[in-house]
Amino acid sequence: MSGTARAVIQLPAHLRTINWFPGHMAKGLREMRNKMRQVDVIIEVRDARVPVSSMNPAFEAMLTRAATDRYILLNKIDLADPIATKRHVEVMEHNAKIALPDSQTWVFPVSLSDRSFLRKLIKDLKCKAAADPLKYSKMTLMIAGMPNVGKSTLINSLRNLGNGKGKAATTGGQPGVTRAVSGTPIKIVDEPTRIYLLDTPGIMDPQIRDPIQSFNVALTGGIRDHLAGMENLAEYLVFALRVRQREQALVDLFKMPSALLAPPVGAKPTVDPESGVLVEPVLPMRPVLDHVARRIGALEKGGVPNRDRAAAFMVQAFRTGKLGRFTLDTVPEPLATPVRAHEDGEEATNTTAQADFP
Template identity: 30%
Template sequence: MAIQWYPGHMTSARKKAEETLEHIDVVIEVLDARVPAASHNPMIEEMRNFRQRPNLKILNKADLADPQITQAWLNYFNSQPNTKAVALSCKKAGDAKKIPGLCRQLAPHRGSPLKPLRMMIMGIPNVGKSTLMNALLNRRAAKVGDEPAVTKSQQRFDLGDNQSITDTPGMMWPKIEHESDGYMLAASHAIGRNAVIDEDVAEFLGNLLLKQYPALINTRYKLDAMKLDVQQIDGIDLLQAIAKRRAYKRNDGQWDMERTAMAFLTDYRGGAIGRVSLESPKSRAEMIALAAAKPEKINNEVENSTEADAQTDAS
């Protein structure tokens, strides 16, 4: 099932962002370090490139992500023109304080009384934009919540030292092209629960983590104690094992898979499983190549079928 989520207020948020960008010097895009490509909104790239604005990419929640894969993403993003990337945790005030200096490097002609440095924070919902704002301001100016799309309107703040920053609502895009992106975003809580089925998302996440981090999964859920081979089970088996270990049962005596799915997703989101990343530059390139090959395969099958039908008709 493809996951799509585009609440109505995001259309007006995009229009307002396009207008404000004319008066912005540096775009700060906050990404989830565990899913940097999936959490990148292509509309932000379009708007930024149209205005020819430099980009600081913040790989937030780096404390939850696989450090080796995060470094690979930093190498990838820092090779792009007019772009600088840094990994940090916005919950650490010291990390957030580095951001204005990095923006000054991208816009060295700004930052004087006559030409103040004007920054804008952008990104999809629930990647930590508001937490970053609060760390920069040393106060709770932006509303923070566990559910995505908490911020609904733009807010501009003066940081002093000839610097200002504009916070924007989290923005998705109308159509998520790759199905796996929707599931990774849902697992990372960037998509509202009304658009997903938790059990499906948890099964997807389980399959992914069993493949990429079997030792961490085994340690967290003690699968060997249940005589389960982590190399031989899938996401559904994993969820059933968690339900049994934690005795998650419904009133009718059946295993409570909805509660189990939420518990598993909560473990991932909070870092209880360990430092994991759901995609790397290599896996991303492979996924895109595979997706690009599918239409060609379908076209070839259609052509072959058409040719076979024509030969049958001719005979």
């Protein structure tokens, strides 16, 4: 791709906001509110590729009111841009000091397959309980986060490392496997202080207003694929790569002519009437999908390209890191003044602070 400056690339108008908030999520959110008083520590899991989009404003508001200590685990860092992750954490650290003065929040970029980190986490929780035995005759954790960020994997690993027990939570490749707050706390440590945890269903933001944010969540697997549409996800993937001028990843992986990822010959940028900036024409996706289908052998009778299979292959290539390490969320602005979070999510704040284990 040329290194020259180019017109602004806008999200295609037909890629609209995806909202997914089924009944079990609404019920789960109510149950989490009811159980918050029983909880000593929150462990929130987010996807490191979308550390802002995978934050639930309604849960953030709930936590702000409860003033409960929290660990935030940015999972899947092996798939995220390390420089972007570092910048996100710096802003989170700053914001925590302003917005959550009555509690502590620590953030750790992790891979939940790293058992050494999880051992340190268990050790840290034991030390926290031992430091205040009157407060922690027992300790109750709540595992929280949006769908498909790794909560059930975390629970099973903590239980296995803490007391040698097997699976306590069902895992799956699609979001929405866990559908209710666990009725019986799951014991992960027997002594010196008993530590229990509550599993919760993945809870989406009830109203995602920004289509880019909703597609960020969908592209990383947080929304069921059929709700977004596989070809729409592939088109958003191409948009996200082009905005970052990283189309070459697709060119290299699929031996794709770079011209397929450029505006059509003869098409000229238009002037946006509101901003006055030049905007590139929408990129035709059919030639891109047809090329990928031929490369992977996704052909129907008569050699007709199967675009849905091609789109699914492209999306899976992104999700498994074959296109490189990407962070889809931009780094938010640091907070200047405290922001009171509302439970409808309209003014909720993403706030975290980084700390090392003692």
